[in-house]
Amino acid sequence: MRAAGIIINHEALATDRIYTYGIPEKMNLKIGQKVRVPFGLGNRKLEGFVVALNDDVDLAYDTMKMKEIFSADPEVYFEEKDLSIMDEIRKSYMATYLDVIKLMIPRGILQGMKHKMSENLYTISTLAQKHLKSPYIEIYNEVDQHPGKFIKSDLVRKGFSLSSVNTLIRHGYMAVLSEKDYRYNVEEYENYEERTLNEEQRAAVETIDKKEGTYLLHGITGSGKTEVFMELIRRGLQRGEDAIVLLPEISLTPQMIERFKGRFGKEITIFHSRLSDGERYDEWHRVRAGKVKIAIGARSALFLPFKNLKMVIVDEEHETTYKSEMSPKYNAKEVARLMMEKNGGRVVLASATPSVESYYQAKAKKLTLVSLTRRATAGELPKMEVVDMREELLSGNRTIFSRALMKKMEEVLERKEQMILFLNRRGFSTFVSCRSCGYVFKCSSCDISMTYHKDNSLICHQCGARKYLPKTCPSCQSKYIKQFGTGTEKVEEAIRKMFPEAKVMRMDRDTTKHKAAYENMYQNFKNNDCDILIGTQMISKGLDFKDVTLVGILAADLSLNLPDFRSSEKTFQLITQVAGRAGRGDKKGEVVIQTYSPEHFAVECAKTHDYEGFYEREILMREALKNPPFTKIFHMVFTSEDEKLLREKVMEIGDRLRNYLKKYDTIILLGPSPCMISKIKNSYRWQMILKGDFSLDSQESIRLFVQNEMKSVYKAIKVSLDINPNSMM
DNA sequence: ATCAGCAGGTAT
DNA sequence: TACCTGCTGATT
Numbered sequence: 001m002r003a004a005g006i007i008i009n010h011e012a013l014a015t016d017r018i019y020t021y022g023i024p025e026k027m028n029l030k031i032g033q034k035v036r037v038p039f040g041l042g043n044r045k046l047e048g049f050v051v052a053l054n055d056d057v058d059l060a061y062d063t064m065k066m067k068e069i070f071s072a073d074p075e076v077y078f079e080e081k082d083l084s085i086m087d088e089i090r091k092s093y094m095a096t097y098l099d100v101i102k103l104m105i106p107r108g109i110l111q112g113m114k115h116k117m118s119e120n121l122y123t124i125s126t127l128a129q130k131h132l133k134s135p136y137i138e139i140y141n142e143v144d145q146h147p148g149k150f151i152k153s154d155l156v157r158k159g160f161s162l163s164s165v166n167t168l169i170r171h172g173y174m175a176v177l178s179e180k181d182y183r184y185n186v187e188e189y190e191n192y193e194e195r196t197l198n199e200e201q202r203a204a205v206e207t208i209d210k211k212e213g214t215y216l217l218h219g220i221t222g223s224g225k226t227e228v229f230m231e232l233i234r235r236g237l238q239r240g241e242d243a244i245v246l247l248p249e250i251s252l253t254p255q256m257i258e259r260f261k262g263r264f265g266k267e268i269t270i271f272h273s274r275l276s277d278g279e280r281y282d283e284w285h286r287v288r289a290g291k292v293k294i295a296i297g298a299r300s301a302l303f304l305p306f307k308n309l310k311m312v313i314v315d316e317e318h319e320t321t322y323k324s325e326m327s328p329k330y331n332a333k334e335v336a337r338l339m340m341e342k343n344g345g346r347v348v349l350a351s352a353t354p355s356v357e358s359y360y361q362a363k364a365k366k367l368t369l370v371s372l373t374r375r376a377t378a379g380e381l382p383k384m385e386v387v388d389m390r391e392e393l394l395s396g397n398r399t400i401f402s403r404a405l406m407k408k409m410e411e412v413l414e415r416k417e418q419m420i421l422f423l424n425r426r427g428f429s430t431f432v433s434c435r436s437c438g439y440v441f442k443c444s445s446c447d448i449s450m451t452y453h454k455d456n457s458l459i460c461h462q463c464g465a466r467k468y469l470p471k472t473c474p475s476c477q478s479k480y481i482k483q484f485g486t487g488t489e490k491v492e493e494a495i496r497k498m499f500p501e502a503k504v505m506r507m508d509r510d511t512t513k514h515k516a517a518y519e520n521m522y523q524n525f526k527n528n529d530c531d532i533l534i535g536t537q538m539i540s541k542g543l544d545f546k547d548v549t550l551v552g553i554l555a556a557d558l559s560l561n562l563p564d565f566r567s568s569e570k571t572f573q574l575i576t577q578v579a580g581r582a583g584r585g586d587k588k589g590e591v592v593i594q595t596y597s598p599e600h601f602a603v604e605c606a607k608t609h610d611y612e613g614f615y616e617r618e619i620l621m622r623e624a625l626k627n628p629p630f631t632k633i634f635h636m637v638f639t640s641e642d643e644k645l646l647r648e649k650v651m652e653i654g655d656r657l658r659n660y661l662k663k664y665d666t667i668i669l670l671g672p673s674p675c676m677i678s679k680i681k682n683s684y685r686w687q688m689i690l691k692g693d694f695s696l697d698s699q700e701s702i703r704l705f706v707q708n709e710m711k712s713v714y715k716a717i718k719v720s721l722d723i724n725p726n727s728m729m
Numbered sequence: 730a731t732c733a734g735c736a737g738g739t740a741t
Numbered sequence: 742t743a744c745c746t747g748c749t750g751a752t753t
Contacts, residue, residue: 003753005753008752008753010730011730012752014750014751014752015730015751015752017753018753019752021753022753039730039752040730040731040732040751041732041733041751041752042732044730044731046730065753066753
């Protein structure tokens with residue numbers, strides 16, 4: 001009998017393997033199909049996916065005991081050519097087979113998502129004399145001008161009566177056609193004008209277009225990287241090649257969408273996390289049907305089923321969002337490279353502030369560096385000023401704004417220009433404590449202090465828990481409760497007091513919860529209905545407004561003091577990116593950086609727009625401390641509600657692992673130790689950090705060792721494994 | 730998840 | 742000896 005290798009859709013570590021099933025006589029089975037199979041002693045009907053056929057199936061298993069597949073879904077979700085990349089992802093990021101399959105299929109498929117059908121109206125014959133009167137004429141014309149665009153209820157919404165519509169259908173003037181309804185991407189945009197490329201941009205295009213490979217496009221803010229992407233895509237399209245542009249979610253602004261859609265029209269799909277499952281499903285099908293040649297989207301767009309994918313552009317490549325925090329914890333930049341190496345295509349990593357890892361690879365000639373050193377539009381790089389906040393304090397200024405920034409804000413308002421104030425922390429104040437006994441308000445289920453918000457509530461920024469701030473201290477009943485630290489809400493309040501007539505907007509997670517909020521704010525700012533925009537990380541990129549002449553970075557130290565080996569890099573990138581929002585039009589831009597550590601090299605180099613200088617300093621530190629790109633980090637986090645069991649078991653595993661690791665002389669183990677945030681949602685957290693030169697094999701054997709050690713407590717303690725995580729909090 | 734198999738207990 | 746309960750381990 002013919003046989004198939006099947007991955008069962010079942011969340012359990014023990015079932016994470018390929019099962020062998022017999023294929024019924026008449027069944028024509030292909031790789032990537034979803035099947036139903038009998039599983040376990042009770043022969044429960046479970047779903048699975050075909051990953052191997054016939055000769056490739058491991059037939060060591062006793063074929064007499066082999067069960068048969070019940071049925072197969074005709075849809076093919078992935079193909080044989082995808083299997084090698086899937087396996088590489090699985091091994092590189094220590095994921096399960098099922099996790100990787102879930103990457104390839106549109107979300108919702110496992111819940112039985114189907115095409116939505118729509119009952120669209122069409123005209124089929126011209127109106128006869130007796131119906132040439134109101135309201136029939138109006139209805140007929142409406143449908144005739146927009147064939148297939150309306151369903152009955154649309155017309156009712158336009159004020160026509162349902163019975164009149166039905167009359168026209170009954171008399172054979174119109175018909176209802178049941179069609180596949182694409183739930184998204186119907187919006188059209190005006191044609192976006194093609195800009196002529198400058199010398200530098202053209203040279204960049206030529207270099208990258210000439211031959212396949214991986215490129216790092218290092219272009220200062222405002223140097224017109226997007227135009228380079230568009231030209232590269234245009235040339236690829238002419239050769240019949242597909243392309244994907246990856247962007248961090250927050251850069252996927254209406255402005256960016258407008259530009260791409262205006263330029264490439266219907267051949268494009270916008271694929272981001274705010275799509276519903278149904279919308280994703282439809283877009284996935286449009287790609288597979290070949291209706292779409294280009295995808296713009298977040299990380300997950302990388303797995304859209306293009307036929308001839310030859311280019312992946314990763315914009316803002318230094319951003320951490322390309323590393324997934326969910327299993328499989330893949331890095332989209334690395335996966336894109338694997339894919340393009342296999343397909344013979346191009347990867348373009350682009351940034352004004354490349355990640356240290358990428359720049360290191362460029363220096364080591366593992367990828368090709370292409371630079372854009374001039375702003376495409378007239379504007380020059382903004383003038384930078386660093387203000388030492390310690391001196392402000394010494395001179396008696398205890399407000400959030402330095403005197404230099406105050407003066408500049410007044411001038412900008414005077415000149416009727418716009419400004420952006422950046423503070424990477426939402427809420428009103430960072431923490432609240434009792435001045436009498438020192439009690440700090442902490443989240444009851446997490447180990448972090450709660451943030452005060454202006455509606456008199458305390459919010460845990462880790463789990464979202466919320467409670468009202470009591471009038472007295474819960475510990476000593478004292479009334480002297482004080483808020484410390486500053487968030488965007490406090491900045492907004494201070495600004496409104498100082499400049500009551502200025503129009504102010506605040507943009508952070510709290511004010512952009514609603515789908516349209518971001519777009520509305522964006523339009524308001526663009527139309528000059530706002531003088532001062534206050535925001536978090538969210539405003540640090542993508543925004544391109546010509547009247548912004550001042551950017552204030554209120555506390556550059558916030559990211560500098562994080563206990564993370566990337567904190568300098570993060571700070572340099574943030575300052576450079578935010579500063580890049582200033583002076584993008586004809587007017588000159590100015591930037592004020594407020595900090596308590598003006599002498600830090602990340603601040604100094606950002607001030608002088610000196611990426612190279614920053615990199616040279618930073619790479620020395622990385623090497624000295626054996627951090628990436630010189631090593632890989634293998635992070636293990638153990639979580640449990642039982643604090644004592646967790647501590648004891650993890651200590652024990654730590655001892656045994658240290659012993660086990662003796663055979664790998666390049667790998668060192670740090671810990672076990674409690675995580676920085678030692679409790680989240682009532683789960684205690686311990687960690688082990690392994691640094692070194694991991695191969696896929698050593699990674700695998702360490703994973704198996706740890707999982708085996710965990711067997712006896714697999715219900716009480718969970719372990720999460722991550723290769724090169726973004727953060728180890 | 731779910732079921733069979735088994736150990737170790739209690740009721741008869 | 743029959744029956745119950747809780748644990749373990751495997752699922753093609």
